[in-house]
Amino acid sequence: MSSSPPQAIHDFLNTLEKSTTEREMVKMTLSDPRKKPSEWKNVYIKPVQLKSGYRLNFVYRYSAKDITKNYSVEESVKLVNQMLQHDFYKADLFLSSASHHLSVTKNEKAILSVKKSLPREMPNLLHNKEKKRFVMADNNVYLHSLGITSTDGKVKSDKQDKFRQINKYVEIVDSIVKEAQLPNHFRIADMGSGKGYLTFALYDYLKNALHLSPEMTGVELRPELVEKCNTLATEAAFEHLHFTTGSIDTAELSSPDMLIALHACDIATDQAIARGIQANSKVIICAPCCHKQIRKQLHPSNDLKSITRFGILEERQAEILTDTIRALILEAYGYKTKVFEFISTEHTPKNVLIVGIQTMKQEKPNAVVLERIRQLKALFNIGYHELERILGLHNEI
Numbered sequence: 001m002s003s004s005p006p007q008a009i010h011d012f013l014n015t016l017e018k019s020t021t022e023r024e025m026v027k028m029t030l031s032d033p034r035k036k037p038s039e040w041k042n043v044y045i046k047p048v049q050l051k052s053g054y055r056l057n058f059v060y061r062y063s064a065k066d067i068t069k070n071y072s073v074e075e076s077v078k079l080v081n082q083m084l085q086h087d088f089y090k091a092d093l094f095l096s097s098a099s100h101h102l103s104v105t106k107n108e109k110a111i112l113s114v115k116k117s118l119p120r121e122m123p124n125l126l127h128n129k130e131k132k133r134f135v136m137a138d139n140n141v142y143l144h145s146l147g148i149t150s151t152d153g154k155v156k157s158d159k160q161d162k163f164r165q166i167n168k169y170v171e172i173v174d175s176i177v178k179e180a181q182l183p184n185h186f187r188i189a190d191m192g193s194g195k196g197y198l199t200f201a202l203y204d205y206l207k208n209a210l211h212l213s214p215e216m217t218g219v220e221l222r223p224e225l226v227e228k229c230n231t232l233a234t235e236a237a238f239e240h241l242h243f244t245t246g247s248i249d250t251a252e253l254s255s256p257d258m259l260i261a262l263h264a265c266d267i268a269t270d271q272a273i274a275r276g277i278q279a280n281s282k283v284i285i286c287a288p289c290c291h292k293q294i295r296k297q298l299h300p301s302n303d304l305k306s307i308t309r310f311g312i313l314e315e316r317q318a319e320i321l322t323d324t325i326r327a328l329i330l331e332a333y334g335y336k337t338k339v340f341e342f343i344s345t346e347h348t349p350k351n352v353l354i355v356g357i358q359t360m361k362q363e364k365p366n367a368v369v370l371e372r373i374r375q376l377k378a379l380f381n382i383g384y385h386e387l388e389r390i391l392g393l394h395n396e397i
């Protein structure tokens with residue numbers, strides 16, 4: 001153990017440089033920010049092999065986002081040195097069979113300790129280059145049939161965006177499934193499944209990548225789409241994926257554990273959410289589409305009147321209110337609810353996802369949350385929201 005600054009920092013930086021030259025580095029972190037509160041939480045560093053050569057990949061972890069940058073070894077050593085002087089008190093470097101831990105004290109003393117370890121698995125540098133795909137294009141029957149891939153199994157150039165969206169969607173649902181801790185065998189209802197792009201991709205991922213046993217039903221108004229999707233599900237040998245012709249509000253369904261409604265029109269989203277709440281679904285996911293119901297009622301008589309003066313802003317305000325009330329109603333029924341953008345706005349403006357995960361079963365909605373909704377409606381002079389009407393709350397709120 002050595003303990004006199006800057007020798008310990010020098011030793012640490014020399015080891016960092018040597019371990020990269022000898023391709024021994026596994027990973028490194030800089031932590032314990034010097035300034036409190038700090039804009040960074042920590043910095044995570046790993047080696048990557050890029051076209052330009054061996055580089056160190058820095059992930060700067062901020063509280064609400066990560067920023068990633070790649071540097072040469074020489075630049076990296078300089079940066080780590082600077083960050084140890086100005087930004088962090090701790091650095092931990094993991095090599096193939098040892099780890100080096102540097103700790104700088106508030107009076108600028110540095111302590112370096114080295115621990116031997118059993119051989120660690122080395123990172124796959126080439127693998128780091130590739131973005132993880134949740135849906136594979138090769139030999140994919142449904143992607144080919146839906147026109148995303150050509151006969152050689154490659155994603156068509158004009159379908160790259162769609163393929164990215166499908167992957168992003170599956171990635172998001174993957175994290176929701178894990179957070180909700182759904183059982184191995186569970187039922188999913190996809191309301192307004194349309195041509196089935198996302199339905200097929202999600203079923204495929206859950207069944208063949210996660211090895212779960214989902215039973216999935218797509219509900220769709222248009223019989224010709226239902227027929228096509230059922231034929232395709234048979235071709236793809238997706239035994240427990242079925243499509244049924246019907247309307248979201250009345251289709252016969254066994255209580256789904258997960259209810260999904262992506263871009264179902266206007267109040268069809270409310271009908272879907274209501275069915276999820278009434279069935280006690282563990283997870284409810286919806287991406288609202290057009291918003292007409294609240295817009296017609298938006299007549300604030302107070303200072304907020306100016307917000308509705310300009311058409312496009314009035315439309316956005318109506319969307320915000322509609323989706324806020326949906327999210328609050330989910331909360332009132334015991335769902336931990338998140339609202340976020342799930343694909344970039346350059347692909348579609350309809351990119352808000354409302355996700356509710358049931359954390360407690362609640363027969364009666366929470367009165368405090370209902371009061372919040374009542375106040376919000378009063379502010380904008382809104383008579384009723386379709387979701388509260390379906391759930392019979394409109395007289396309560």
Ligand SMILES: C[S@@+](CC[C@H](N)C(=O)[O-])C[C@H]1O[C@@H](n2cnc3c(N)ncnc32)[C@H](O)[C@@H]1O
Binds near residue numbers: 248262289
């Ligand atoms: C914009 S598409 C979205 C399809 C798919 N969910 C997706 O995101 O790719 C909306 C679909 O919902 C269907 N739909 C709309 N209202 C419905 C309702 N009340 N019941 C069943 N299906 C409905 C439409 O026929 C259409 O196929």
